[in-house]
Each structure stands twice: as structure tokens, then as C-alpha cells.
Amino acid sequence: MIRNFSSKIINALIIFVIGIQCFIYFLNQKPLTENFSQKTITVENFSSIVLSNSGITKIGSEKLNKIDENHIYLEGNSYLENKEYKIYGKDITIKLNEEISNSNEPVEIINKMGLLKAQGFKNYDNDGKIFFEGEVEFVINK
């Protein structure tokens, strides 16, 4: 009887511990937004990979200006690249926490459909929407 009682206690303990672990795992879940920077020779020429909810984005620029924890300013010729597009522009601002990037300078985008040229852009990566401002020309591949 004592053995049966001990077995029940152990089972209850195991269930309790698993429950606690599940609870801790649940509490530790945070939005996956991390930034790994890999500076090359100088600050003026750098490349970086941004991991976010919308996937992996490679960024690069002639000069990186880190304004604060959530804001990056890519000065000079810059690019953003992920599995859906390659954006080539200059003077691009990135808000890491909101996953928004924008520029008021001429920009070129290459995607699976073709080559798009615009006078500026605002990219809401989380929503999968890119707004191109001004005159836009999108040449479609055959």
C-alpha cells in the first residue's frame, strides 16, 4: 500500500514538474526579434542579418548609423534583401521593432516578377506591404 502511495506521489510530482516547465516555457515566449550584426572592415562598409517575425533580411550599406536600440540609419548606397525582394537604394531608415524601413531617395526593387523603379519607398515588412511613392515604373519579366 505504501509502495502504491509512493508511486502516486511520484506521478503527481512528475505531472507537477512538467506543468511548471510548460508554464515557464509559455512565459518565456517573446516575439522573435533579434539583430545580429557582423561588421566588416570598417563601419563604412558593413553587412548585417536581421531576424524578425517576417523572416531573415540581409542589409548592407556604405555607413551604418545606429540611432538607438530600435532605429538604424543606412547612409549612402544601401540594400535590403530577403527571399521575396532585393531593394537597392540609399539613405534608408529601419525601425527594427516595428519592422518598417523607408527612404525618400530613388530606389530599385528586384522581385520574381521584374524590376521596379520608384522615387522612394516605405516597407511594412510585418504586413508584407511596400508603398512606392512618386513616379513608379515596373518592368515585368517574360
Added chain:
Amino acid sequence: MSLINKLIFLFLYLFVFSSANAEGYVKAGDSLIWDSENKSYTANGDVEFKNDKFIAFADKMIANYEERNNDEIFTKIELFNNVVIEFEEETFKGNYAIYTRKDNIIKLVGDVSIESPTRLLTGSELIADIDNNKRILNSNNNESLVEVLLENNAND
């Protein structure tokens, strides 16, 4: 091969290459929105769209696309306000148009007209079946339906 021949060959090669790879384009005067989640492009302001079938002009365009064999192709084009579509020798006009790629049909509504070198017809709805070279023009009151069959050699 002489230098001139090489240059001519290079020019022709580049011309053919560029023609073969540029199926069409979208131009917008004000803005363009690429919505990759809903697979659409929305163009605003003096929109011009060209594909291998026709050239279209409008104030606004919404183009839906889908992915096939790792390529993206337009499947449906909607044009809004001051719509003008130029197809070979014909010009279609209307307030709204929708083109579906799967059946190659253009449907226009609202003050529709169809103009060709020999005639001008007006109505409220036009259905242009490109593959079958067939045009159906409907009037507002539905009392008179006009169906125009265009012959390729009508001018001969």
C-alpha cells in the same frame, strides 16, 4: 567577321534579347503598393499597363498575381476611372474594366465605347473576347443588344 558586322550582330542580339525578356510594364504617376500577402499591386495616378495583348490607361489599377513555377504572373487586372484600352486597331473606353488572363476576356462597364478605324459604337457594357475575336456591346435598357464580329480582313 568585320567590325561593322560584329556591331550589327551585337545590336540585333541586344534588341532581340531585350524584346524577348520584357513582356510588359506598369507605370504609375503617384504611387504603387505591392501587397505580397494578398498577392496584388495597386497603382495610382496616370496608370499605364502593358502586357503581350494590350496597353491600358486608367486612374487606378489593381493587379492580382499568382506564383507558377517560381515565377509570378498577373491573373486579373482591374482598371478604375477613365479607362482606355488599346488592342491592335481598336480602342475600348469605359469607367471600369476587368481583364482575366485565363480566358483573355476584357469586360468594361460605364459609358463604354469601342472605336475602330471604320466605326464607333457606344453602350454601357462591353465584353471583348480576345481569343475568339468577338465583341459584345450591351445597352443600358437591355432592349437592344449589339454583337459585332470583326473580320481581320474587313478593310480588304
